[in-house]
Each structure stands twice: as structure tokens, then as C-alpha cells.
Amino acid sequence: MTQHPAPDSGAPSLDQARRQIARYGLPADPQAVLVAARLMAAGARLGQAGEVHFGRFGLSTGRYRLLADLEDHGGEKSPSQLAASLGVSRATVTGLVDGLEREGLVARRPSTEDGRGNVVILTARGADKLRDLAPEHFARMQALVGGLSVEERATFLDLLARVVAGIDALTAD
Amino acid sequence: MTQHPAPDSGAPSLDQARRQIARYGLPADPQAVLVAARLMAAGARLGQAGEVHFGRFGLSTGRYRLLADLEDHGGEKSPSQLAASLGVSRATVTGLVDGLEREGLVARRPSTEDGRGNVVILTARGADKLRDLAPEHFARMQALVGGLSVEERATFLDLLARVVAGIDALTAD
DNA sequence: AGCATCTGATTAGGCGCCATAGTACTTCTC
DNA sequence: GAGAAGTACTATGGCGCCTAATCAGATGCT
Numbered sequence: 001m002t003q004h005p006a007p008d009s010g011a012p013s014l015d016q017a018r019r020q021i022a023r024y025g026l027p028a029d030p031q032a033v034l035v036a037a038r039l040m041a042a043g044a045r046l047g048q049a050g051e052v053h054f055g056r057f058g059l060s061t062g063r064y065r066l067l068a069d070l071e072d073h074g075g076e077k078s079p080s081q082l083a084a085s086l087g088v089s090r091a092t093v094t095g096l097v098d099g100l101e102r103e104g105l106v107a108r109r110p111s112t113e114d115g116r117g118n119v120v121i122l123t124a125r126g127a128d129k130l131r132d133l134a135p136e137h138f139a140r141m142q143a144l145v146g147g148l149s150v151e152e153r154a155t156f157l158d159l160l161a162r163v164v165a166g167i168d169a170l171t172a173d
Numbered sequence: 174m175t176q177h178p179a180p181d182s183g184a185p186s187l188d189q190a191r192r193q194i195a196r197y198g199l200p201a202d203p204q205a206v207l208v209a210a211r212l213m214a215a216g217a218r219l220g221q222a223g224e225v226h227f228g229r230f231g232l233s234t235g236r237y238r239l240l241a242d243l244e245d246h247g248g249e250k251s252p253s254q255l256a257a258s259l260g261v262s263r264a265t266v267t268g269l270v271d272g273l274e275r276e277g278l279v280a281r282r283p284s285t286e287d288g289r290g291n292v293v294i295l296t297a298r299g300a301d302k303l304r305d306l307a308p309e310h311f312a313r314m315q316a317l318v319g320g321l322s323v324e325e326r327a328t329f330l331d332l333l334a335r336v337v338a339g340i341d342a343l344t345a346d
Numbered sequence: 347a348g349c350a351t352c353t354g355a356t357t358a359g360g361c362g363c364c365a366t367a368g369t370a371c372t373t374c375t376c
Numbered sequence: 377g378a379g380a381a382g383t384a385c386t387a388t389g390g391c392g393c394c395t396a397a398t399c400a401g402a403t404g405c406t
Binding site for chain 2: 045148
Binding site: 047051055060061062063088089091092095096099114115116117 | 390391392393394395396399400401402
């Protein structure tokens with residue numbers, strides 16, 4: 001087995017935030033910085049956990065998202081459309097489709113409308129895969145937020161959306 | 174006409190969640206699943222944004238975290254300790270230190286206490302780097318959660334912590 | 347028709363995160 | 377002193393994502 005990281009490794013403390021801010025005499029609010037840092041740490045942990053979760057089914061986060069998006073659109077979509085709805089580049093979609101095609105979960109067919117285009121279709125095996133993993137997948141997804149009540153989840157959803165809107169602040173300019 | 178032309182790529186909708194659950198007649202709560210899915214999408218976006226943010230200073234998320242952790246411990250720490258407090262493997266720390274050492278932000282010294290061990294130290298250049306990026310870094314971190322009031326941030330912090338506790342549910346077993 | 351251009355998809359290469367497995371070496375313990 | 381355990385590094389590999397360059401079909405303009 002691998003060594004399991006210490007209990008709460010990676011999660012910064014309020015004191016750490018305070019110290020860092022104080023060190024340079026900055027006008028930042030420690031609480032705000034703490035929330036932001038915790039959020040980023042949580043995001044990282046979540047990303048890794050997601051990879052583990054999907055790895056259980058022989059998939060990855062990106063591959064699952066592509067598969068699910070395909071299923072949600074009648075099992076047929078062009079790479080460009082996939083790139084747009086997944087929010088990644090077309091090159092990334094090519095890579096994801098390559099992997100999924102290798103495992104027979106998806107197939108490429110020439111587009112009937114556009115000679116240079118493709119259509120990615122969900123194969124029977126791909127649909128089976130989604131059906132098989134669905135019970136466990138959704139149960140675990142639900143368990144992830146199981147520590148919150150319905151009202152709390154609604155609140156969380158709202159706050160999260162507003163934070164997501166603030167992501168631009170990290171990237172802007 | 175339909176309401177969502179889907180400009181917000183990557184963020185799943187409640188309808189999608191409902192459809193996916195209904196498709197297999199599962200007992201999952203769409204709202205819970207939606208919150209979980211949004212959370213994971215947010216985590217992914219945050220991770221990328223963080224990489225962009227730190228890239229601005231010629232760093233990456235992992236490298237910054239290592240540097241900051243070092244600074245917070247008097248500028249000296251062993252790779253094993255770093256691995257533990259960052260929550261990554263020792264091999265990963267080796268890689269991060271390699272990169273930072275190449276840029277002169279950090280240096281390796283043989284441990285005086287343990288002949289087989291190293292100590293990673295923060296160089297003057299490394300300390301300068303941290304000081305230089307601090308104002309912008311903290312300002313942006315604060316801006317990230319700027320859309321929330323102080324009370325909301327406190328609430329968010331609490332809810333986030335409880336969700337983080339639920340991450341194990343994704344990985345467990 | 348002929349040529350420029352736009353668009354779809356892919357390739358090549360890069361960087362990021364991380365993990366495992368194996369090796370070398372030191373230290374500690376019996 | 378011999379073996380166990382710990383430290384660190386190397387090598388390899390996976391995944392995610394990106395940009396830039398390329399090829400091929402579609403379209404538009406004259």
C-alpha cells in the first residue's frame with residue numbers, strides 16, 4: 001500500500017493565512033484568503049478523488065463526461081460539439097475519443113452532412129458501461145454531499161455558483 | 174425554443190441530472206447529484222484557473238504550495254516532511270524540488286542530523302519570489318471569494334468542510 | 347472554373363499533476 | 377555484523393489540458 005497522506009494534509013489553516021499576510025503587511029482579509037485557499041485545496045482533492053472514482057470503472061473523469069454527454073444527446077455528436085459542451089479544446093476531444101474508441105465504448109462514423117466531419121457514436125458496449133456504473137456512480141455522488149441537508153445543499157449550490165463566477169478574478173487581465 | 178443554448182460549458186444542469194437518473198430508474202436525488210456534479214466541475218475549473226494564476230509568476234500550483242510551506246516553516250524542511258504536509262508522494266516532491274532548484278528558488282543541503290536525508294531550503298531568490306508575488310496573489314485570492322459577504326464566506330467554509338469530509342465516500346471501499 | 351479562405355479533425359509536442367517500482371544508501375536494532 | 381526500516385532518487389507511466397501546425401473537405405468570390 002501507499003502511504004496515506006496525513007489526516008488533513010493540504011488544507012491550510014487560518015493561522016497560516018494570517019502569518020502569510022502579516023509577513024508582508026498586506027491589507028488582505030485572512031478569512032477571505034483562507035476560504036479561497038481551502039477552496040482550491042478542496043478542488044484539487046476533489047479532482048483526484050474523481051479520478052479514483054472513475055478509475056474504478058476503467059474510465060477517467062474526462063472520458064466519463066464525454067460518454068455521459070453523448071448519452072444525453074441521443075448517443076451521437078460531433079467532436080466539435082463535444083468540445084464545446086465539455087468546455088475543452090477539440091484536440092483534447094480527439095484524445096479522449098481515441099481512448100474510448102480503443103476500448104470499444106465509442107466509434108467514429110463519417111458525417112453524412114459534412115464530408116470532412118466525424119460523428120462520435122456511443123456503441124452498445126459504451127451504453128452498457130454507463131448502465132453498469134450508474135447505480136454506484138450516483139450513489140457515491142449523492143454520498144459526497146450526504147453530509148448536507150437539502151436546504152444546505154441549496155445554499156451551497158448558490159454560494160458555489162457565485163464563487164465560480166469569481167474564478168475569472170483569478171485569471172483576468 | 175429551448176432556454177439553454179448552453180453557454181456555460183462544463184456545468185451540468187438539473188435537467189441533465191434528472192434525465193440521467195431517470196434513465197435507469199435509480200433512487201438518487203437529482204438535487205444532490207446536481208450539487209455533486211457542479212462541485213466537481215467547479216473543482217476542475219478552479220484547478221485550471223489556479224494553474225493559470227501561478228503560471229503568471231512562473232510557478233505552478235504544486236511549486237507554489239511547496240515554496241509557501243517552506244516559508245511557513247522557517248525556510249527549511251525535509252522532502253519527507255514536505256510530502257506529508259502537502260499530501261503528495263515523496264516522488265512528487267522530488268520532481269517539484271527539481272524544478273524549483275533549477276530556477277534557484279530552493280536548494281538541497283545534506284541533513285546534519287540524518288546522513289541519508291536531505292533538507293530543502295528556501296533560497297534568497299525563493300524568498301524574493303514569494304515576497305514579490307504576495308500582493309497580487311492575495312489580492313486575487315480575496316477577489317475569488319469577493320462575491321460573498323463575510324457571513325456567507327463563513328457559511329461556505331463550513332459547508333465546504335463537510336463536503337470535503339464526504340470526499341472519502343467517493344473513494345472509500 | 348479556379349483560387350482563397352474558412353472550418354473540422356488530427357498530429358506533434360509541451361506542461362501540469364500524480365502514481366508505482368526499483369535502486370542506493372544510511373541508520374537503527376538485535 | 378547482519379538485516380530491517382527509512383530516505384531519496386530514477387525511471388516509467390497514466391491522465392488532463394493546451395497551442396501550433398497540418399491535412400482535407402466545404403464554401404465563397406470573381
